[in-house]
Amino acid sequence: MARLYRLLLKLYPARFREEFGAPLERQFADEYRDAETAAGRARLWLRSLADLAVTIPAELLREIGQDLRYAVRVYRRRSLTTILALSALALAIGATTGVFSVVNALLIRSLPFRQPERLVQILNPPVSPLQGRSEFMRWPASGAYLSDAAGYFPTQVNLGLANQAERVEIAEVSANFFALLGCHPAFGRTFAPEEDLPGHDGVAVIGHAFWQQFFGADPRVLGATIYLNGTRLP
Amino acid sequence: MARIKEESVQSFLPLPLPGFHMLLALSEGERHGYALKREILRRTNGKLNLAAGALYGAISRMLDRGLIEESEERPDLHLDDERRRYYRITPLGRRVAQAEAVRLQQLVRLAESSLGLPELA
Numbered sequence A: 001m002a003r004l005y006r007l008l009l010k011l012y013p014a015r016f017r018e019e020f021g022a023p024l025e026r027q028f029a030d031e032y033r034d035a036e037t038a039a040g041r042a043r044l045w046l047r048s049l050a051d052l053a054v055t056i057p058a059e060l061l062r063e064i065g066q067d068l069r070y071a072v073r074v075y076r077r078r079s080l081t082t083i084l085a086l087s088a089l090a091l092a093i094g095a096t097t098g099v100f101s102v103v104n105a106l107l108i109r110s111l112p113f114r115q116p117e118r119l120v121q122i123l124n125p126p127v128s129p130l131q132g133r134s135e136f137m138r139w140p141a142s143g144a145y146l147s148d149a150a151g152y153f154p155t156q157v158n159l160g161l162a163n164q165a166e167r168v169e170i171a172e173v174s175a176n177f178f179a180l181l182g183c184h185p186a187f188g189r190t191f192a193p194e195e196d197l198p199g200h201d202g203v204a205v206i207g208h209a210f211w212q213q214f215f216g217a218d219p220r221v222l223g224a225t226i227y228l229n230g231t232r233l234p
Numbered sequence B: 001m002a003r004i005k006e007e008s009v010q011s012f013l014p015l016p017l018p019g020f021h022m023l024l025a026l027s028e029g030e031r032h033g034y035a036l037k038r039e040i041l042r043r044t045n046g047k048l049n050l051a052a053g054a055l056y057g058a059i060s061r062m063l064d065r066g067l068i069e070e071s072e073e074r075p076d077l078h079l080d081d082e083r084r085r086y087y088r089i090t091p092l093g094r095r096v097a098q099a100e101a102v103r104l105q106q107l108v109r110l111a112e113s114s115l116g117l118p119e120l121a
Helices: A002-009 A014-034 A038-077 A079-108 A133-142 A177-181 A208-215 B002-010 B017-026 B033-043 B052-064 B091-115
Strands: A152-160 A165-173 A226-228 A231-233 B068-070 B086-089
Touching: A002 A014, A002 A038, A014 A038, A014 B033, A014 B052, A038 A079, A038 B052, B002 B091, B017 B033, B017 B052, B017 B068, B017 B086, B017 B091, B033 B052, B052 B068, B086 B091
Parallel strands: none
Antiparallel strands: A152 A165, A152 A226, A226 A231, B068 B086
16 A cells, blocks of 8 residues: 555655655554554545545646746846856757748648649640640640649639629639549539630639638538629639 | 735735644644655644645645745754645744734624624533
């Protein structure tokens, strides 16, 4: 029994345990001896466990408080050293965070697309979507190195809604864009195969932030009308 | 100088009840932790039963604040256990206990004049 109590005493902070571990243990032994019946000893255990549950966190907090006060006193006395150390720490933390953000984005976290390791971006493709849709669609099959290709043309337009207008960044894409990336919309649909043909291309897929900003996260957004550079969609 | 000391005594008030009882018990002589606990139990008719962690937590805080100190004097070897620590009240602890008693006395007087108190059995 005393051994179990001794083990529990190890949960106290080291300084308190070193100073009061032995008397605490001795007191428990005294009280255990004085509690003559089994019920009395059970009550002592319950009381001791409740006591440990309250006093261990209290002593840990007190220890942390003492350490903090000591640290503040020491560092206040050496303010120049403290400022230098804090500046070095701030710089190091900032640099580490910066480097990690880049490494995380480039090397650790993969793109949120199906088979991101197979995706490439070609800035000046030999066959541009501007040369003609059917020619662009045939282009991947003409070589061995691409299994599919989608067009992506970022631009800025004037967005018009029922009661507001704003300059926004959008991208004109080929109809197979989302199918190629393997992305599925949260609700609604992406583009049907023919929806990049003139006359059929009055459709848009909007992002989550856009949905929240301009439609107040209204789930009835599907089929709503927007104007891009004055052109009505849909 | 005396004024500064009085201010420092006042800064300890109000004392927590276990701490006040410990100072009162130690003002009559040195005691080890368990004896202190038993004495407080006796003085309060069993109402204040300090568990070991609470008792030594309070002892630790009072040592830090200079209200009590550890005594180097030990009883005879055959009566002693080296795991026991003996404590005694310091002059500051005595002054703080007195100030707490005065504070409680004033409080009781105030209650008496406001409420009137029943006779103790």
